[in-house]
Amino acid sequence: xxxxxxxxxxxxxxxxxxxxxxxxxxxxxxxxxxxxxxxxxxxxxxxxxxxxxxxxxxxxxxxxxxxxxxxxxxxxxxxxxxxxxxxxxxxxxxxxxxxxxxxxxxxxxxxxxx
Amino acid sequence: xxxxxxxxxxxxxxxxxxxxxxxxxxxxxxxxxxxxxxxxxxxxxxxxxxxxxxxxxxxxxxxxxxxxxxxxxxxxxxxxxxxxxxxxxxxxxxxxxxxxxxxxxxxxxxxxxx
Numbered sequence: 001x002x003x004x005x006x007x008x009x010x011x012x013x014x015x016x017x018x019x020x021x022x023x024x025x026x027x028x029x030x031x032x033x034x035x036x037x038x039x040x041x042x043x044x045x046x047x048x049x050x051x052x053x054x055x056x057x058x059x060x061x062x063x064x065x066x067x068x069x070x071x072x073x074x075x076x077x078x079x080x081x082x083x084x085x086x087x088x089x090x091x092x093x094x095x096x097x098x099x100x101x102x103x104x105x106x107x108x109x110x111x112x113x114x
Numbered sequence: 115x116x117x118x119x120x121x122x123x124x125x126x127x128x129x130x131x132x133x134x135x136x137x138x139x140x141x142x143x144x145x146x147x148x149x150x151x152x153x154x155x156x157x158x159x160x161x162x163x164x165x166x167x168x169x170x171x172x173x174x175x176x177x178x179x180x181x182x183x184x185x186x187x188x189x190x191x192x193x194x195x196x197x198x199x200x201x202x203x204x205x206x207x208x209x210x211x212x213x214x215x216x217x218x219x220x221x222x223x224x225x226x227x228x
Binding site: 004031040045056094103104105107108 | 163
C-alpha cells in the first residue's frame with residue numbers, strides 16, 4: 001500500500017470554526033491532491049499540489065485553502081466550516097505527470113459540520 | 115456537466131458469474147481511463163487501467179474494454195467472488211495547464227450474492 005496517512009480520520013465540529021486536515025506521505029511523490037466524496041457526485045477535486053509551495057485549484061475549491069511547505073505534507077483548511085462541507089475527504093498522491101501511473105489514495109477523513 | 119457517468123448505481127451478481135460495470139464519457143480529450151474499487155471506511159484502490167490507444171486490457175479476473183467511438187468503457191469481472199463486493203469508480207484523465215486531472219464517475223455498488 002502507498003504510504004499515505006490522513007489525520008484525523010473522523011472529526012465533528014461546529015459551523016464557523018476553522019478545520020485543518022492533514023495528509024502525510026512517505027513515498028516522496030511530487031503530486032498531491034485533495035478530493036471530497038459525496039453521494040451522487042463521486043470524487044471531486046478540491047485542490048492539488050505539483051510541488052512544494054506550488055498549488056492550484058480544482059473544480060470545488062470555494063471555501064477551501066491548502067498549503068504544502070514540504071514534500072510529505074499537504075494540508076487542507078476550511079477557514080470557516082459550513083454544513084455543506086460535511087463530506088468524506090480523500091488525499092491522493094502520484095509520482096509522474098502524464099505517466100500511466102495511477103493516483104493512490106489515503107483512507108479518508110470523515111468530517112461532520114453541525 | 116458530468117463528463118464521466120456511471121448510470122447504474124447498483125448491481126447484484128451471483129457468485130461465479132460475470133459482473134459487467136459500465137461507464138460513459140463525453141470528453142474526447144481523455145487519454146487514460148482507470149477503475150478504482152472502494153470498500154467502506156477505506157480509500158479507493160486502483161484496480162486496472164487502459165490507455166486510449168488500446169481497446170482491451172486484462173489483469174487476471176479483471177478486463178477493461180474501451181470503445182472510443184461510443185465513448186464507453188466497461189469492466190468485466192469473471193468469475194465474480196464475494197470479496198468483489200464494493201463500490202467501483204471509473205475515472206478518466208485529462209489535463210489542465212499544470213497537471214493531469216482525474217474526473218470520476220459517481221460509482222456503482224456491486225454486490226456478489228453467495
